[in-house]
Every structure is written in structure tokens, then in C-alpha cells.
Amino acid sequence: MRASVAKSPVSLGLLEHEDALVVRRWLGVFLRQHNRAWVNVRGLGWSDAEIDAQVVATDLVTDHWTWLLRAAGRDSSMVRVARVDGVPVGCVSASARLDDYLRTHTGVLDWVYVDPSARGHRIGTLLVDTARTWMRGRGLRSVVVNVLADNEPAMALYRSAGLAVADVRMMGSLQGTDDVKA
Numbered sequence: 001m002r003a004s005v006a007k008s009p010v011s012l013g014l015l016e017h018e019d020a021l022v023v024r025r026w027l028g029v030f031l032r033q034h035n036r037a038w039v040n041v042r043g044l045g046w047s048d049a050e051i052d053a054q055v056v057a058t059d060l061v062t063d064h065w066t067w068l069l070r071a072a073g074r075d076s077s078m079v080r081v082a083r084v085d086g087v088p089v090g091c092v093s094a095s096a097r098l099d100d101y102l103r104t105h106t107g108v109l110d111w112v113y114v115d116p117s118a119r120g121h122r123i124g125t126l127l128v129d130t131a132r133t134w135m136r137g138r139g140l141r142s143v144v145v146n147v148l149a150d151n152e153p154a155m156a157l158y159r160s161a162g163l164a165v166a167d168v169r170m171m172g173s174l175q176g177t178d179d180v181k182a
């Protein structure tokens with residue numbers, strides 16, 4: 001069943017076991033995209049088929065789905081699913097953690113995903129706002145998120161929610177560089 005995002009209202013609800021098919025598909029796409037970016041910047045030279053094989057062999061989608069289900073059932077984290085006509089169109093998960101440096105708790109946006117067919121209708125904004133409301137309700141005063149440097153749609157979403165780039169994690173290959181003599 002396909003949801004008509006433009007015509008029907010979006011509702012927010014809890015993650016259900018029945019969402020497995022859709023959410024696991026989203027996770028599969030997201031994790032491959034994520035691993036593709038890391039493979040490129042680390043110069044690992046894996047083909048798309050090898051990335052795919054690694055995701056399957058390590059059961060990465062099941063790990064993340066299990067993690068989401070657990071997060072949905074915990075008091076210290078939240079997972080919400082956006083639905084249109086009962087069909088899942090997006091998902092957000094958030095938690096809180098003690099900041100290593102400031103030693104205060106901060107909200108963490110763990111994962112945001114909108115189905116490709118539903119993008120551009122502010123569902124990402126709705127999901128991020130929902131997570132931020134949950135964080136404020138827990139007395140948290142700040143929010144952090146990790147995002148791939150070339151993920152412009154996600155950067156635009158977070159910028160629109162008032163977040164700014166604070167630091168940058170750099171990665172690289174160790175191949176083809178001169179070895180230092182011990």
C-alpha cells in the first residue's frame with residue numbers, strides 16, 4: 001500500500017513489530033549508503049557488491065532493527081514512527097547521554113529516516129521536532145547528531161532545526177603512505 005503524503009495527515013506513533021518489513025528496508029538502504037561513504041573515504045576499494053555482502057554477512061540490519069526495538073521499549077530513549085493512512089513514512093530515534101567534555105546530559109538524535117516517496121513534505125522536520133520535544137521534556141538543553149559530511153539533505157534538515165557544525169571527524173586510508181622506520 002502506498003501512502004498519499006500530500007493529501008492525508010501525518011500521524012505519529014510508537015514503533016511496532018509489524019513495522020519490521022518497512023523499517024528494515026529503510027535500515028538496509030541507510031546502512032549501505034553509510035558504509036559506501038566510509039569505504040570511499042578510507043580507501044578500502046570495496047565494490048557495491050562487497051558492501052552489500054558485508055551488510056548481509058554481519059547481519060547489520062538485524063542488529064540495528066533489534067537496537068531500535070530495544071530503544072523503543074526503554075524509558076531513556078524514544079522511537080517514533082510517522083504514518084500516513086496507517087503506512088509508515090518515517091522514523092526517528094533519540095536518547096540522552098552524558099557529554100564527555102561538558103559533563104552535562106545532552107540529547108542525541110540517533111537516527112532519522114523518511115521514505116524516499118515522502119521526502120520534501122516536512123516529515124523529517126516533524127520527526128526532528130518530535131525528538132526535540134521529547135528531549136526538552138526530559139530537561140535536556142542541547143542536542144547533538146552525527147551526520148555524513150556529504151549528506152546535504154540531512155545537513156539542511158538539521159540546520160533548519162537550528163543545529164550548526166561543531167566539529168568534524170576525519171578519516172583516511174593508510175595505504176600508499178610512507179612507513180616510518182621504527
Ligand SMILES: CC(C)(COP(=O)(O)OP(=O)(O)OC[C@H]1O[C@@H](n2cnc3c(N)ncnc32)[C@H](O)[C@@H]1OP(=O)(O)O)[C@@H](O)C(=O)NCCC(=O)NCCS
Binds near residue numbers: 111126146148152157
Ligand atoms: C534527511 C531526511 C530525513 C529529510 O527528510 P524530509 O522529510 O525530506 O525533510 P523536510 O521536508 O522536513 O526538509 C527539511 C529542510 O531540509 C531541506 N532539504 C530536504 N531535502 C533536501 C535536499 N535533498 N537538498 C537540500 N535541502 C533539503 C528542506 O528544504 C528543508 O529546509 P527549510 O526548513 O529551510 O525549508 C531525508 O532526506 C532522509 O530520510 N534521508 C535519508 C536518511 C538520512 O540520511 N538520515 C539522516 C541520517 S544522519
